[in-house]
Amino acid sequence: MASLTLAGIVYLLAVREFFATPTLSRRVVVIGLVLAAVWHTEFLRLPPGADDDIHRYVWDGRLQRLGYNPYVVVPSDPAAQGLHTPETLNMNNPDLPSPYPAGAQLFFRAVAAIRESAFALKVAFVVCEFAIVLVLLDVLRCTRQEAHLVLAYAWNPLLAVEAAGSGHIDVVGALLLVVSAAALVRRWRTAAAVGLGLAIAVKLLPVVLLPLYWKRVRIRDAALAAAVVGLLYVPFLHHGRISIGSLGRYVQSFRFNGPVFAALDPAIRWRLRSCWLGWQCSSDSHLRPGKEGQRLSAL
Numbered sequence: 230m231a232s233l234t235l236a237g238i239v240y241l242l243a244v245r246e247f248f249a250t251p252t253l254s255r256r257v258v259v260i261g262l263v264l265a266a267v268w269h270t271e272f273l274r275l276p277p278g279a280d281d282d283i284h285r286y287v288w289d290g291r292l293q294r295l296g297y298n299p300y301v302v303v304p305s306d307p308a309a310q311g312l313h314t315p316e317t318l319n320m321n322n323p324d325l326p327s328p329y330p331a332g333a334q335l336f337f338r339a340v341a342a343i344r345e346s347a348f349a350l351k352v353a354f355v356v357c358e359f360a361i362v363l364v365l366l367d368v369l370r371c372t373r374q375e376a377h378l379v380l381a382y383a384w385n386p387l388l389a390v391e392a393a394g395s396g397h398i399d400v401v402g403a404l405l406l407v408v409s410a411a412a413l414v415r416r417w418r419t420a421a422a423v424g425l426g427l428a429i430a431v432k433l434l435p436v437v438l439l440p441l442y443w444k445r446v447r448i449r450d451a452a453l454a455a456a457v458v459g460l461l462y463v464p465f466l467h468h469g470r471i472s473i474g475s476l477g478r479y480v481q482s483f484r485f486n487g488p489v490f491a492a493l494d495p496a497i498r499w500r501l502r503s504c505w506l507g508w509q510c511s512s513d514s515h516l517r518p519g520k521e522g523q524r525l526s527a528l
Contacts (some may be wrong), residue, residue, distance in 0.1 A: 236386035244381050253377035262362065265383040269358070272393035273351055283347045283396035284320040289327050289334055290341030290350075291317065293464075299327040299334060300465055300472035316347055321347045331461035332405075332430030333398050351396040358383075358392055364407045371414050402432035413445060419453060422446040426454030430461050 277283045289299040295312065300310055304323040327334070365379045382388075392400045409424030413515050425442060428435040442451075462471050 233390065239462050240384055240386055243384060244343060245380055250377070255376065257379065258377050260270060261377070261380045262383055265380075266359075268414040269355055269389050269393040272389045273348075273355060275394055277347050277394075277396055279319050279349070280321040281347075281395050282321070282398070283350055284316055284329065285322075285329075286333075286337050286350050286398065287314070287341070287345060287347055287398070288320055289329065290337035290339075290524065291345050293334065294341045294345070298465055298467055299329075301326060301467055312338040314345065326434075329398065329431050330433060331458075331465060332427055333401070333432065333462060334465065336398070336431065347396060354392045354396055354398075354400050357400045358388055360520050361400075361404050361407050364404070364411050368407075368411050368414055371411075395464055399432055399434075402428045402435060404434050405431060406438075413442075417445045419450045421449035422454040423457055426458045430458045 247430055248419075284443065288304060291314065292299045293524065297312070302312075303326055303410055304313070304317070329337075337350070340350050343349060362379055365382055366376055369376055369378055386425060388400075391397050404423050405428035409421045409428060412418075412421035412424055420444065425435060465472060
């Protein structure tokens with residue numbers, strides 16, 4: 230964490246220089262991208278952690294290749310023990326089926342068709358990272374901005390740590406989201422809508438950006454995107470129904486910024502409870518003091 234903090238500070242200083250500098254030569258941009266490739270390569274060589282999510286990715290891709298549904302099969306099920314490899318035995322939450330959306334599952338399946346390993350997935354994620362660089366360069370050119378601003382993305386230390394190091398599927402969704410944004414710049418509304426739909430089908434987080442597409446895409450474009458996302462789930466139908474695995478459990482239990490959430494949770498709950506009590510007391514004008522005290526005690 231200390232090294233990452235230092236890298237983050239240096240990165241922010243570099244970003245400040247990028248935006249303060251009117252222009253940089255193409256040679257400087259190329260050197261900057263080569264440097265990014267070098268430290269990505271170093272993180273790529275590191276093995277993932279014992280409980281990193283990437284082991285689940287390998288498992289999901291392997292299950293599909295063997296003809297099983299990752300939304301149905303539970304990794305810890307004794308009947309599934311013969312399906313494991315040394316890498317998949319390290320996955321976290323083995324008592325739950327997969328929570329990842331259909332777009333992510335099909336990506337796992339595509340990589341597993343080439344090679345079933347965490348390293349192969351990490352290579353695929355790094356390829357997605359550099360594909361984002363190419364799309365961003367095109368966007369910068371179309372919007373008449375300087376090409377060196379792409380280094381504000383390529384030099385982000387979290388990219389090397391989370392994509393090349395730990396290997397997270399988020400970068401695939403980010404690529405589709407950037408492609409969607411690039412399509413909006415060119416007024417390719419159908420491609421923009423489909424790109425956003427596919428990004429949501431990989432990782433649900435981009436759904437919060439839906440308001441930004443209001444009136445930027447047509448109703449028929451949105452309908453086509455919804456249809457494409459629906460078709461992605463067809464291979465995972467279970468007894469004629471769409472299965473989402475452990476996604477519901479994931480949504481209920483997962484928290485962003487866990488330490489911050491843990492610190493704020495008691496205060497937020499106390500605030501909500503105080504508001505509820507105030508509303509109850511104000512709405513019940515005939516409440517006797519004795520009964521009020523009993524209700525407060527019960528709460």
